[in-house]
Amino acid sequence: MGTPRLRVARAPDAAPLSLDPASDLFRFSQPLLIESFPWSPEGGFVPRAEARLAWQSGALCALFRVEDRWVRCLCTEPGGPVWEDTCVELFFSTGEGYFNVEINCGGTPLLAWQTARGQNRRAATAEDLALLEVLTTEPARIDPEIAEPHPWSLAVRVPFALLQRVGRFDGPERCNLWRGNLYHCNENGSRPRWGSWAPIRTPKPDFHRPEFFGEWLLEGAPQG
Numbered sequence: 599m600g601t602p603r604l605r606v607a608r609a610p611d612a613a614p615l616s617l618d619p620a621s622d623l624f625r626f627s628q629p630l631l632i633e634s635f636p637w638s639p640e641g642g643f644v645p646r647a648e649a650r651l652a653w654q655s656g657a658l659c660a661l662f663r664v665e666d667r668w669v670r671c672l673c674t675e676p677g678g679p680v681w682e683d684t685c686v687e688l689f690f691s692t693g694e695g696y697f698n699v700e701i702n703c704g705g706t707p708l709l710a711w712q713t714a715r716g717q718n719r720r721a722a723t724a725e726d727l728a729l730l731e732v733l734t735t736e737p738a739r740i741d742p743e744i745a746e747p748h749p750w751s752l753a754v755r756v757p758f759a760l761l762q763r764v765g766r767f768d769g770p771e772r773c774n775l776w777r778g779n780l781y782h783c784n785e786n787g788s789r790p791r792w793g794s795w796a797p798i799r800t801p802k803p804d805f806h807r808p809e810f811f812g813e814w815l816l817e818g819a820p821q822g
Contacts (some may be wrong), residue, residue: 602796602812604628606776609652615659615731617751624650624661632782634797643667643789647687647782653770653816660752662686664703664782668789669748671704671740676727680708682786684740686752689777689805692768696808697761699730703750704738711765715806722764731755743787749812770816777811 605628613622619629627650635644646665653659664686671683681687683702690697695713707730709722734752761767780795783805792803797811 604630604651604812604814606653606658606814606816608667608816608818609654609659611656612653612746613654615753615755617661617733617735617753619650619661619663623652623659627652627661630780630795632780632793632795633777634795635791635793636678636797636799637792637803643791644793645782645791647686647793649688649780649795651814654712656758658690658752658756658758660688660756660780661693662782663749663751665747665749667744667747668745668784668787669703669736669740669750670784670787671702671706671707671736671738672701674704674738676706677708677721678706678726681783684750684784684787685782687783687805688778689781689808690776690814691808691811691812692773692776694766696811697765697767698806699754699756701732701752701754703734703736703752704740705732705734705736705752706738707732708758709760709764711761712806714808715804720764722760726760726763729757729760745788749769754786774816776814776816777808778814779805779811781805782793784802
């Protein structure tokens, strides 16, 4: 199986963050399916999860839309264990190490940079995380779990200045070919699930595997 590839559309800098895939920010973005769920039990629930990426001169933007069930959201502390909730994530690298941006459906984020899982890890502080812009259709906390069909959407703008504060980051003017993956998970719900855009070939769920990242080509960026 070859390396998955995608083109990250260049969006107007004035385009505001939006939950609408037809908005100025995302209307030229390629829809991507998060459809690799290798660790789900046979007959287990697999949601339909879609993501779109775009970039502006100072930020990376992502839009997730999930046709979900068994939705829960308990973590409201920035930097907390958001991956235990119904969550979407984007991991990416512009060179050395990689960033992991994880946001539960209620909009609570986590961001860190590391060279491998837990190695040389630098976590964003609450002050850093306040620089993220997040929109979501969901309340900050969902309890009890929603078992019925429940579609939801979340959008995030990740400023390049924040990435430079937290880890090793080369912007599009220096590197237009990034590597990354996109995820949906719900680790501690009644129906645990872990899915990715680029397939991960490990016996147990593990998103911190940059060797399985796909290629992200930032359109309109200088070649480098």
